[in-house]
Amino acid sequence: MKSFCTSMVTAVAALSLGAVAAYAQAPAPPAPTSKTLEQVKARGVLVCGSNTGLAGFGIPDDKGNWTGLDVEFCRAISAAIFNDPNKVRFVPLSAKDRFTALQSGEIDVLSRNGTWTISREADLGLLWAGVNYYDGQAFMVRKKLNINSALELSGASVCVQQGTTTEANLADFFRANNMKYEPAVYATSAEAVKQYDAGRCDAYTTDMSGLFSERLRLINSDEHVILPQVISKEPLGPAVRQGDDQWFNIVKWTHFAMLNAEELGVTRANADERAKSTNPEIRRLLGSEGDFGKSMGLTSDWALRIIKHVGNYGESYARNVGDGSRLRIPRGLNNLWNKGGLQYGPPVR
Amino acid sequence: MTDQVHHLAPRTPLLTGERIRSAIWQIALLVGLVWLAWSAVENAARNMRARGIPTNFDFWDRTAGFDINASLIPFSAANNTYGDAFYVGLLNTLLVGACGVVLATILGFLIGIARLSSNWMVGRLAGGYVEIVRNTPLLLQLLFWYNAVLTPLPGPRQSLELPGGVWLNNRGLFMPSPDFGPGAGWAGIAILAGIVGSIVLNRLSNRKRLSTGKGFPVLFPALALIFLLPIAVFMAFGSPVTFEYPQLRGFNFTGGARVVPEFVALLLGLSLYTAAFIAEIVRAGILSVSRGQTEASSALGVSSGLTMRLIVIPQALRVIIPPLTNQYLNLIKNSSLAVFIGYPDLVQVFAGTVLNQTGAAVQVIAITMAVYLVISLLTSAFMNWFNRRIALKER
Numbered sequence: 001m002k003s004f005c006t007s008m009v010t011a012v013a014a015l016s017l018g019a020v021a022a023y024a025q026a027p028a029p030p031a032p033t034s035k036t037l038e039q040v041k042a043r044g045v046l047v048c049g050s051n052t053g054l055a056g057f058g059i060p061d062d063k064g065n066w067t068g069l070d071v072e073f074c075r076a077i078s079a080a081i082f083n084d085p086n087k088v089r090f091v092p093l094s095a096k097d098r099f100t101a102l103q104s105g106e107i108d109v110l111s112r113n114g115t116w117t118i119s120r121e122a123d124l125g126l127l128w129a130g131v132n133y134y135d136g137q138a139f140m141v142r143k144k145l146n147i148n149s150a151l152e153l154s155g156a157s158v159c160v161q162q163g164t165t166t167e168a169n170l171a172d173f174f175r176a177n178n179m180k181y182e183p184a185v186y187a188t189s190a191e192a193v194k195q196y197d198a199g200r201c202d203a204y205t206t207d208m209s210g211l212f213s214e215r216l217r218l219i220n221s222d223e224h225v226i227l228p229q230v231i232s233k234e235p236l237g238p239a240v241r242q243g244d245d246q247w248f249n250i251v252k253w254t255h256f257a258m259l260n261a262e263e264l265g266v267t268r269a270n271a272d273e274r275a276k277s278t279n280p281e282i283r284r285l286l287g288s289e290g291d292f293g294k295s296m297g298l299t300s301d302w303a304l305r306i307i308k309h310v311g312n313y314g315e316s317y318a319r320n321v322g323d324g325s326r327l328r329i330p331r332g333l334n335n336l337w338n339k340g341g342l343q344y345g346p347p348v349r
Numbered sequence: 350m351t352d353q354v355h356h357l358a359p360r361t362p363l364l365t366g367e368r369i370r371s372a373i374w375q376i377a378l379l380v381g382l383v384w385l386a387w388s389a390v391e392n393a394a395r396n397m398r399a400r401g402i403p404t405n406f407d408f409w410d411r412t413a414g415f416d417i418n419a420s421l422i423p424f425s426a427a428n429n430t431y432g433d434a435f436y437v438g439l440l441n442t443l444l445v446g447a448c449g450v451v452l453a454t455i456l457g458f459l460i461g462i463a464r465l466s467s468n469w470m471v472g473r474l475a476g477g478y479v480e481i482v483r484n485t486p487l488l489l490q491l492l493f494w495y496n497a498v499l500t501p502l503p504g505p506r507q508s509l510e511l512p513g514g515v516w517l518n519n520r521g522l523f524m525p526s527p528d529f530g531p532g533a534g535w536a537g538i539a540i541l542a543g544i545v546g547s548i549v550l551n552r553l554s555n556r557k558r559l560s561t562g563k564g565f566p567v568l569f570p571a572l573a574l575i576f577l578l579p580i581a582v583f584m585a586f587g588s589p590v591t592f593e594y595p596q597l598r599g600f601n602f603t604g605g606a607r608v609v610p611e612f613v614a615l616l617l618g619l620s621l622y623t624a625a626f627i628a629e630i631v632r633a634g635i636l637s638v639s640r641g642q643t644e645a646s647s648a649l650g651v652s653s654g655l656t657m658r659l660i661v662i663p664q665a666l667r668v669i670i671p672p673l674t675n676q677y678l679n680l681i682k683n684s685s686l687a688v689f690i691g692y693p694d695l696v697q698v699f700a701g702t703v704l705n706q707t708g709a710a711v712q713v714i715a716i717t718m719a720v721y722l723v724i725s726l727l728t729s730a731f732m733n734w735f736n737r738r739i740a741l742k743e744r
Contacts (some may be wrong), residue, residue, distance in 0.1 A: 022386070035568075056571070095705070096701055096704070096705050097707070098376065099708060100704075100708075100710045101708075102402055103402055103708075119706075119708075121574065121710075122597075123401075123403055123707070123708050124401070124708040125400045125401025125402050125708075154599060154600075155416075155598060155599040155600045155601055155603065156599075156600040156601070157520055157600065157601060160696070162701050162702055163702055163704075163705030163706070163707070167415045167702060167706075168414045168415050168426075168706065170415075170416075171415050171416045171427075172413055172414070172424035172426070175414075175426060177427075180603075182418045183415070183416045183417070183418050184418060184469050184611075184691055185417075185418070185691055185693065185697070185701075185702065186691045187691075187697075187701065188689050190399075191689075191691070195499075195691070198496070198499060198500055198519075199499075199500075199504050200499060200519060200610070202600045202601075210541070220741050239508075241400060242400070242401050243399070243400070268704055
């Protein structure tokens with residue numbers, strides 16, 4: 001009898017394993033052509049990969065509301081889809097985990113100051129939908145070191161966040177200038193900044209915008225200076241998975257809609273009124289003419305929703321990182337193309 | 350009843366025989382498991398291909414393009430590959446694991462024995478240590494040590510000078526590194542010869558003691574063999590060593606050898622934590638040796654130190670070794686918490702930076718898991734061998 005029991009248990013185990021395996025295979029994995037938009041609509045919420053906390057770009061405030069340039073970008077997509085900027089669930093991701101989270105489908109869009117590079121598109125199977133912040137890597141040091149240039153950093157210990165282009169650019173910069181250095185590598189930028197502040201490193205490096213933002217966290221912000229050299233090109237922007245062109249278009253044109261709105265003088269305050277404007281460009285953008293939104297699976301007033309709820313690019317910039325914020329980063333490269341910057345929205349036509 | 354009658358009836362044993370039936374079910378289970386594993390791999394590979402995620406190991410030979418601040422082998426961003434970074438991480442893990450195991454064992458034995466001390470103060474101190482250390486999370490302790498080691502230390506320009514050209518600051522411990530000339534190899538051989546000689550000497554002494562009841566002194570001749578012999582050989586070759594002293598240049602010391610603070614913090618945290626558990630294991634082991642043994646030993650006039658060393662510990666070891674193996678495995682696996690304090694171990698370098706730069710998540714994690722599995726199995730195998738060796742041999 002005992003051995004019969006044993007065999008039965010074995011049999012049940014074998015069968016259930018088989019069943020588990022069959023089940024594991026049965027629901028076809030979301031094929032690359034699947035519609036992210038449909039999933040988002042069905043779920044009723046956009047899942048947005050965000051920073052774990054970078055002032056001005058993606059950080060929760062004291063009430064737990066996410067704020068920042070990258071965060072508002074996700075709110076803009078949510079507004080375009082749901083006519084509500086708050087149907088977003090933010091998933092804070094470290095630099096190390098962010099791409100895996102996007103690849104595996106855990107998030108719909110990654111809006112987390114990620115640098116657009118060829119390997120991330122060609123090797124990781126991602127696509128950058130645009131550049132919502134043109135940045136470059138730089139160094140921050142203590143004022144008392146009396147250093148004026150990054151080229152004087154030979155022999156320094158440099159704190160850096162792991163798993164970033166920053167880590168590789170740092171190696172390139174010192175190699176290219178034939179200088180020595182010691183990298184002190186930490187999993188999060190918060191830890192890297194903390195150790196820099198504690199004196200473990202002579203310099204802290206990340207993108208210029210990040211330096212402005214992290215400097216606010218230091219015990220004595222005034223004792224630190226950001227060196228002027230920009231050692232890399234860091235086009236930061238939202239990324240999506242490859243294989244869903246419709247979703248790629250929605251994310252890409254959300255950015256362009258915000259740029260075009262700024263260029264055409266459409267703001268959060270005047271959007272509804274400007275929709276009645278006679279200017280054909282504005283009418284097309286805000287959906288008073290044409291049906292461009294519908295071709296993307298949205299409504300024709302998709303851009304109007306974005307501007308009404310979030311505002312144009314210039315407003316979002318000023319509020320989060322520009323004059324209206326504590327960071328006060330000049331527009332620089334992020335000004336519109338007709339104002340000396342690089343931000344250029346293709347026509348809505 | 351009918352059932353039993355049925356059972357008693359003669360039948361062909363081919364498919365219904367108990368052994369065959371059991372074998373069939375076992376084969377079915379094995380096939381099920383293999384199929385499950387295969388379909389999981391196949392499923393993952395298909396999904397990865399569909400999403401444009403690399404499924405091969407091509408990244409292994411690509412130039413790394415990032416630097417590592419603590420490495421046992423030469424490593425630079427320009428000249429080394431991701432594969433080399435793997436070895437750097439692996440060696441760093443093994444280094445902290447090996448040092449941690451040794452340190453934790455020594456500390457654990459001392460504290461375990463101290464806890465049983467008849468001295469009230471010593472016993473209570475050891476007890477307090479064990480209770481505090483093993484009841485707080487390891488990660489918290491690591492962070493504590495990292496900040497405790499780092500924060501009070503001065504910057505490079507106010508470094509503390511220690512004897513022998515050693516400097517200490519918040520960038521690490523800087524020591525002169527020896528640069529051996531020709532002939533130094535013979536001194537190394539002399540050390541080995543000294544160790545082998547000591548072992549032989551010990552065997553001879555044991556043999557003599559077993560046959561005559563009295564051995565000859567071993568400790569001092571052995572120390573002389575291990576230390577004086579190599580030094581004599583070294584002198585004979587005219588001391589062929591020069592030291593490279595660390596010097597403060599610019600931001601920090603250059604030259605010489607260096608121990609990074611991350612290593613110190615990780616080593617301290619892991620050993621002190623594991624030592625608390627080992628102490629309890631040692632205490633349990635010692636208490637498991639019947640009191641009669643100690644009493645018999647002291648009745649024979651054997652000193653308490655010798656009683657501990659020759660009577661109690663050898664018997665206690667049989668109880669101690671199996672759970673001690675667990676602690677060693679824990680320590681090695683816990684070393685992956687290095688990620689949180691920036692020590693470049695396997696997880697930090699390989700499953701962190703390499704994974705992120707290459708995007709080959711599944712391959713990198715699979716390799717990392719396999720490495721920990723192999724390290725743990727090897728440790729376990731060694732400890733099992735050791736356990737069999739010291740087991741009570743029934744004759």
